[in-house]
Amino acid sequence: xxxxxxxxxxxxxxxxxxHAVQSIKRQLIDKDFKELRESQLWETMRGGKYYVTRGETSxxxxxxxxxxxxxxxxxxxxxxxxxxxxxKPSPDVRRxxxxxxxxxxxxxxxxxxxxxxxxxxxxxxxxxxxxSRRLSLLIxxxxxxxxxxxxxIHLNRDIHKNRTINxxxxxxxxxxxxxxxxxxxFHGMLLDQVHHQHxxxxxQAVTDYELSCYDTQGAQQVGINGDYLASARLDNLLSCYAGxxxxxxAETEQSVLLVCNDHEEVGSASAAGAQGPFLRTVLERxxxxxxxxxxxxxxxxLVSVDNxxxxxxxxxxxxxxxxxxxxxxxxxxxxxxxxxxxTNSATAATFRQLCTQAGVPxxxxxxxxxxxxxxxxxxxxxxxxxxDTVDVGAPQLGMHSIRETTGWKDPVLLYRVLRQLFESxxx
Ligand code: ZN
Numbered sequence: 001x002x003x004x005x006x007x008x009x010x011x012x013x014x015x016x017x018x019h020a021v022q023s024i025k026r027q028l029i030d031k032d033f034k035e036l037r038e039s040q041l042w043e044t045m046r047g048g049k050y051y052v053t054r055g056e057t058s059x060x061x062x063x064x065x066x067x068x069x070x071x072x073x074x075x076x077x078x079x080x081x082x083x084x085x086x087x088k089p090s091p092d093v094r095r096x097x098x099x100x101x102x103x104x105x106x107x108x109x110x111x112x113x114x115x116x117x118x119x120x121x122x123x124x125x126x127x128x129x130x131x132s133r134r135l136s137l138l139i140x141x142x143x144x145x146x147x148x149x150x151x152x153i154h155l156n157r158d159i160h161k162n163r164t165i166n167x168x169x170x171x172x173x174x175x176x177x178x179x180x181x182x183x184x185x186f187h188g189m190l191l192d193q194v195h196h197q198h199x200x201x202x203x204q205a206v207t208d209y210e211l212s213c214y215d216t217q218g219a220q221q222v223g224i225n226g227d228y229l230a231s232a233r234l235d236n237l238l239s240c241y242a243g244x245x246x247x248x249x250a251e252t253e254q255s256v257l258l259v260c261n262d263h264e265e266v267g268s269a270s271a272a273g274a275q276g277p278f279l280r281t282v283l284e285r286x287x288x289x290x291x292x293x294x295x296x297x298x299x300x301x302l303v304s305v306d307n308x309x310x311x312x313x314x315x316x317x318x319x320x321x322x323x324x325x326x327x328x329x330x331x332x333x334x335x336x337x338x339x340x341x342x343t344n345s346a347t348a349a350t351f352r353q354l355c356t357q358a359g360v361p362x363x364x365x366x367x368x369x370x371x372x373x374x375x376x377x378x379x380x381x382x383x384x385x386x387x388d389t390v391d392v393g394a395p396q397l398g399m400h401s402i403r404e405t406t407g408w409k410d411p412v413l414l415y416r417v418l419r420q421l422f423e424s425x426x427x
Contacts, residue, residue, distance in 0.1 A: 072299025304378025
């Protein structure tokens, strides 16, 4: 990860968790990582580089160290999903001379920023081909094909007093004018897109899909001095990318592992989520028996990476006065006495030491005592595995907006300390 420019490219080419995992896979393959499949017998070697995916939206990649399993593993965890609008299975809504798409809300998203954006649609479609075989394909319309216009202020004079947004009624993207609509509905449009993107696939029908709306505005450096990076999905593709490049570039004899899970934004309870068995199953297969797994886990450290709330100058009272992470101030260690974060004093001290070794400034956050605290994959993975964990993340503003903001320096600062984690002999 030589610069933030590479990260921008990754953010733009990863509009959904499916595309993020595809982007990660491509970079792993370029560096000679070998794909393992969960359905096959694994024969892994010391010094080998491997990856395995689940559900096309979660991925575990690792370098098996020379001393594995005698030493533990240095693990980085992140998540591939972001709050968004998901297209419903029977989405066609025709009214007021327009064709709209019914959409449901995925995760805890800020609804208001989704209005008046040039949105596209991407994700996975499951199809049948001319010989009735089933296949899954990724699609991305890439161009703006839907929008959710605001109601004019003249028709809603009270909007700045007590705004509520009803997602069922008010967040229904407009696809086209009914006068220009072919009659085949959204499934017909999907079929055309599949033929366009996968011309050799002989697809006859699209049966089902997981498709999301996304903002076509790409990641951008902003601020008069270019101090900030604005993009969709910084939470948490920034962390996936910093972790990935730590894995790709680390010069190490250690066992190092990256796990990127789907479904964090909806609680992580799924086959591919951090609360599911994916990572544990991978580690069990690498260790061979319960005794070895227990020893490996006891000697391992998970650095759970997910963005942290930076101090917002317009809402300073939302932070505890002594815990106010700043943009461009470096990675943030997250603390919560009620185990919403899994950090403890020992794991925090290890992370601070890594920052010192990498020459990276470090910050910390604890919520105001009169406000609820969020959570992430760290405490969940720690609960599932019993592994020592520290929760950290790059500082950002506007979390769960369609467009989020981080410091221009923060992705590289995070990358440097994560790479340090992977290159350290002892923790
Ligand atoms: Zn997150």
